[in-house]
Amino acid sequence: xxxxxxxxxxxxxxxxxxxxxxxxxxxxxxxxxxxxxxxxxxxxxxxxxxxxxxxxxxxxxxxxxxxxxxxxxxxxxxxxxxxxxxxxxxxxxxxxxxxxxxxxxxxxxxxxxxxxxxxxxxxxxxxxxxxxxxxxxxxxxxxxxxxxxxxxxxxxxxxxxxxxxxxxxxxxxxxxxxxxxxxxxxxxxxxxxxxxxxxxxxxxxxxxxxxxxxxxxxxxxxxxxxxxxxxxxxxxxxxxxxxxxxxxxxxxxxxxxxxxxxxxxxxxxxxxxxxxxxxxxxxx
Amino acid sequence: xxxxxxxxxxxxxxxxxxxxxxxxxxxxxxxxxxxxxxxxxxxxxxxxxxxxxxxxxxxxxxxxxxxxxxxxxxxxxxxxxxxxxxxxxxxxxxxxxxxxxxxxxxxxxxxxxxxxxxxxxxxxxxxxxxxxxxxxxxxxxxxxxxxxxxxxxxxxxxxxxxxxxxxxxxxxxxxxxxxxxxxxxxxxxxxxxxxxxxxxxxxxxxxxxxxxxxxxxxxxxxxxxxxxxxxxxxxxxxxxxxxxxxxxxxxxxxxxxxxxxxxxxxxxxxxxxxxxx
Numbered sequence: 001x002x003x004x005x006x007x008x009x010x011x012x013x014x015x016x017x018x019x020x021x022x023x024x025x026x027x028x029x030x031x032x033x034x035x036x037x038x039x040x041x042x043x044x045x046x047x048x049x050x051x052x053x054x055x056x057x058x059x060x061x062x063x064x065x066x067x068x069x070x071x072x073x074x075x076x077x078x079x080x081x082x083x084x085x086x087x088x089x090x091x092x093x094x095x096x097x098x099x100x101x102x103x104x105x106x107x108x109x110x111x112x113x114x115x116x117x118x119x120x121x122x123x124x125x126x127x128x129x130x131x132x133x134x135x136x137x138x139x140x141x142x143x144x145x146x147x148x149x150x151x152x153x154x155x156x157x158x159x160x161x162x163x164x165x166x167x168x169x170x171x172x173x174x175x176x177x178x179x180x181x182x183x184x185x186x187x188x189x190x191x192x193x194x195x196x197x198x199x200x201x202x203x204x205x206x207x208x209x210x211x212x213x214x215x216x217x218x219x220x221x222x223x224x225x226x227x228x229x230x231x232x233x234x235x236x237x238x239x240x241x242x243x244x245x246x247x248x249x250x251x252x253x254x255x256x257x258x259x260x261x262x263x264x265x266x267x268x269x270x271x272x273x274x275x276x277x278x279x280x281x282x283x284x
Numbered sequence: 285x286x287x288x289x290x291x292x293x294x295x296x297x298x299x300x301x302x303x304x305x306x307x308x309x310x311x312x313x314x315x316x317x318x319x320x321x322x323x324x325x326x327x328x329x330x331x332x333x334x335x336x337x338x339x340x341x342x343x344x345x346x347x348x349x350x351x352x353x354x355x356x357x358x359x360x361x362x363x364x365x366x367x368x369x370x371x372x373x374x375x376x377x378x379x380x381x382x383x384x385x386x387x388x389x390x391x392x393x394x395x396x397x398x399x400x401x402x403x404x405x406x407x408x409x410x411x412x413x414x415x416x417x418x419x420x421x422x423x424x425x426x427x428x429x430x431x432x433x434x435x436x437x438x439x440x441x442x443x444x445x446x447x448x449x450x451x452x453x454x455x456x457x458x459x460x461x462x463x464x465x466x467x468x469x470x471x472x473x474x475x476x477x478x479x480x481x482x483x484x485x486x487x488x489x490x491x492x493x494x495x496x497x498x499x500x501x502x503x504x505x506x507x508x509x510x511x512x513x514x515x516x517x518x519x520x521x522x523x524x525x526x527x528x529x530x531x532x533x534x535x536x537x538x539x540x541x542x543x544x545x546x547x548x549x550x551x552x553x554x555x556x557x558x559x560x561x
Binding site: 016036086097102105125170 | 375
């Protein structure tokens with residue numbers, strides 16, 4: 001009698017995963033401790049990490065990564081939930097609205113980044129031209145060091161809000177209507193229903209949105225590279241763009257140290273969050 | 285009742301107007317700019333082209349630099365089709381065995397899935413591995429990379445779907461004398477069709493739109509993918525916004541076509557996990 005669920009079915013995927021993912025990840029811990037060029041490797045201990053937390057540019061990228069991840073995931077939760085509630089109510093043009101909000105998710109990040117770079121041009125761009133007609137002087141969205149990172153985060157939210165909205169719609173549809181009706185019979189107003197019924201029952205959806213946005217936000221590179229390239233100066237650099245810049249400059253060891261820092265940041269945030277969110281979901 | 289109906293209309297119409305400004309204007313801007321002449325496009329205005337030159341611009345984009353963009357489309361198509369095919373078959377095999385049989389390997393697979401979902405790939409060490417295998421700067425190398433990066437998410441989808449296929453089917457096939465390979469490829473895989481379609485569509489969009497992968501692992505103009513042509517276009521020809529946006533338009537068409545035909549599957553895949561948490 002042959003085994004009908006053979007373990008060797010796991011082997012092809014396992015080999016790919018091992019060779020192209022696990023080995024590079026483990027190797028990165030070693031290479032991050034080296035001065036590494038194309039031709040030779042020299043062990044230098046923790047110098048790369050010391051440099052990472054000493055140079056202002058690299059520290060900025062470290063802090064920006066957290067800001068970017070936090071801003072995009074909070075915004076996606078808030079707008080995603082609002083749009084989800086709006087689009088699961090009885091509304092004219094609901095199907096059209098869902099399609100339009102979702103479509104940017106599928107469009108190339110680079111294409112969207114370049115489009116917004118032109119739309120947000122401080123002098124001739126459509127956005128600031130429109131604002132000036134209204135008598136408002138628009139800021140230098142992507143060239144003002146104090147707001148460039150937030151502008152990129154806003155574009156990120158624009159592109160990704162469709163997924164958050166869909167996840168919330170799926171969550172809202174799954175809430176039994178009897179609960180809402182029972183609460184209404186008991187005299188609860190709309191706000192009370194939202195606060196003590198809808199919001200807690202949407203916790204699994206909120207957890208999914210937070211996890212997805214953080215995974216994307218902390219690792220983000222494409223959109224930043226297409227819009228600001230970390231500029232002006234290095235004010236909108238994140239760890240992802242530093243990894244690329246150091247790689248381009250030939251500092252492979254430092255680039256890999258950036259990878260390890262990102263690995264630690266992502267794991268330190270995601271693993272506790274994952275456990276916390278799963279526990280909350282089970283309770284509610 | 286009348287008040288509620290009126291509110292439905294007012295809120296709905298308001299939402300339609302706002303969504304048109306926020307979501308449709310950028311896409312309209314892409315099309316309009318792609319249809320302008322170079323000097324007119326460089327004014328960056330949201331206006332109707334004085335002369336409609338969309339086809340000329342697209343033809344120019346396709347023919348510049350000995351058809352670089354056409355070659356890039358071929359490269360992207362090969363990359364997407366082959367890597368997605370590999371991901372689908374391998375992920376389905378893992379999802380199936382892991383769901384059907386409880387062994388000590390399942391824990392290992394779970395750890396791999398979680399790691400694959402959250403851990404950012406280590407870029408330069410991956411290049412080092414590719415170089416060791418002689419696959420750096422080759423299309424097959426990038427195909428294997430993209431296939432690997434897609435595995436974790438796809439295994440999750442397959443595992444969840446295999447759970448809905450009754451085991452009695454396996455047993456019936458076994459009694460009829462099918463071996464494990466025939467059982468999987470001729471009985472189970474056809475039944476997985478709905479989730480296979482979802483996985484194919486979502487993975488295709490992800491691979492086709494991927495920028496960091498080709499940037500790191502397949503640099504150079506000879507075998508550029510479409511995302512790289514976009515990026516290079518922008519660095520080289522600052523004043524030819526009409527051509528840049530014609531290129532953006534071309535690259536937006538494949539996902540748009542997929543969206544029109546596979547709307548339901550895309551939504552199903554993207555929201556999986558929302559309810560169960």
